[in-house]
């Protein structure tokens with residue numbers, strides 16, 4: 001909770017959570033923790049993004065994208081987050097049993113009703129974003145993207161062209177991930193952390209990428225905030241691009 005408050009104090013303006021982020025046996029749900037932390041936070045209000053249609057049951061992660069389920073999840077999130085409106089509400093995963101258009105229409109209806117301000121999609125393909133965009137205004141896409149998992153670059157560029165914000169989740173490769181060797185070399189040479197190099201690369205991987213960083217300590221929050229001042233040289237970016245295993249070019 002202190003880490004969230006500290007992050008807000010240091011200028012972080014978006015807190016990302018989800019119904020699915022509560023681990024079994026945890027006393028408080030992830031959303032309740034965010035609500036409590038933000039109640040006691042000082043500084044300007046942070047935006048809160050959460051997600052529905054996906055949750056955790058023991059080791060299982062069910063998906064249910066039916067309109068009634070999404071509406072129920074949204075209403076529960078509003079209650080738990082103690083807000084009149086959710087700033088950004090994502091369809092966490094496309095439900096293969098429900099036409100995507102139906103799930104997205106439900107989110108669009110929630111926006112019209114004022115329950116949510118923006119509609120988002122998570123874990124989608126370019127084709128799914130295209131289909132969803134014919135049903136509703138999609139404000140944000142949240143997919144995995146990091147130097148170690150660069151496949152999200154294609155949809156990040158697609159988002160940039162459409163004016164959709166691309167949020168990169170697991171931007172450091174996830175908890176416990178080792179930075180790629182090239183990153184460690186560059187970080188050591190220029191005297192910054194490996195996280196800063198990875199975050200600075202994300203800023204140029206596609207225009208307007210927003211990293212969603214899973215820091216649990218104030219020290220790592222502070223380190224990541226510093227990445228906003230780091231500009232990698234053309235030579236370093238070229239070295240990183242060469243090290244990435246990706247079929248498509250990383251810049252256009």
Ligand SMILES: NC(=O)c1ccc[n+]([C@@H]2O[C@H](COP(=O)([O-])OP(=O)(O)OC[C@H]3O[C@@H](n4cnc5c(N)ncnc54)[C@H](OP(=O)(O)O)[C@@H]3O)[C@@H](O)[C@H]2O)c1
Pocket residue numbers: 016017092122123142143168169170171172173174175176193195196212213214215216217219220221223224
């Ligand atoms: N939409 C989806 O399906 C989906 C899926 C997965 C994740 N997400 C979102 O993405 C967020 C981040 O993903 P993630 O936690 O998997 O991956 P991540 O942000 O790539 O990695 C988190 C790990 O990085 C460490 N870290 C953070 N900043 C650091 C820094 N400056 N220096 C060194 N280590 C640093 C954290 O350590 P400390 O704990 O020590 O700070 C933690 O172990 C999640 O919290 C969630 O909101 C979304």
